[in-house]
Amino acid sequence: MDQFPPDLFSRIKVFKVDGGFHSGSSYIFPLFRRFYNLESLKFSNFDFKHVVPCKGDVGTLSPIKNLELRSPKNLKHVWRKDSELGHILSNLQTLTISSCDDLKNIGASSLSFQNLTTLDVSDCKMMTNLVTPLVVENLVQLTTMRVSGCTEMTEIVTNEGDYHQPIVVRKLKSLEINNLQRLTSFCPGSYTFNFPCLEEVVAETCPRLKIFSEGVLSTPQLQRVKRGRYYGKVCWKGDLNTIIQQLYTKKGGFNSPFDLNISDTFPKLIEIWKRNPQEILESKNLGRIEIYKCSSLSYIFTPSMLLSLKQLERIE
Secondary structure, rough: OOOOOOOOOOOEEEEEEHHHHOOHHOOOHHHHHEEEEEEOOEOOEEEEEOOOOOOOOOOOOOOOOEEEEEEEEEOOOOOOOOOOOOOHHHHOOEEEEEEOOOOOOOOOOOOOOOOOOOOEEOOOOOOOOEHHHHHHHOOOOOOEEEEOOOOOOOOOOOOOOOOOOOOEOOOOOOEEEEOOOOEOOEEEEOOEEEEEOEEEEEOOOOOOOOEEEEOOOEOOOOOOEOOOOOOOOOOOOHHHHHHHHOOOOOOOOOOEEEEEEEEOOOOOOOHHHHHOHHHHHOOHHHHEEEEOOOOOOOOOHHHHHHOOOOOOOOOO
């Protein structure tokens, strides 16, 4: 790198690495010393033991805003307490982790990720929980959390018996959990949770989910609880725990009619169903469909699908 002019890489804001390296901290982080204005790091199929290296690689690295880790190899920690590079993640706003087979949780300290606004975790096979109570409370800027496809995950916030304070998740507006086959609750402990800004919860394909949280729960701004991103809102009344219980019982859950609303949010939508409609949205339980300003839509149902809609009562 010394043979290049000092300011050659000063304008680069996004750096993407797609495989090809065997020792991440040895090859990559010294390279970043010249990227003074770097905002985003994206690793794909990258083989390394730790995202953040330890002593010797500090250099002049600046804090980044976005970090993506897709199919990393040998990644066991996103955050290490003994790292000298904590300042790199101190301004992180978006963290995306996908298909990380070795990661069991994000492992952040109570002071890390305080500027994080979006956390998106998917398809991490070994992850059993996402964060501790202390960490989730310190995500003071977090507005969006998405967790999907983590087959071993049983809880989002793990139960730590020695934590007794009320947990306030200050700015979270949207929580989406999808295809978490072993998930039983957001948190199994009897903690007091306060979500003062939470507006939407999406809980899709979580067959073992029985309750959101066992402790006291406050969601004063909650407007929508949906069983899928494109479903209409659940109209049942009550607190979030009650609604979750209704969603995942035979009496009030997947065997009950649901609404599907499609509007001008998708002006170029041509087809609603790309595959076998019975595999999508549990269409046999469709009770009402509303379509508004979808001028490109070619059709709504196939003949065979229409015959299977036993609970359909209204089309608008």
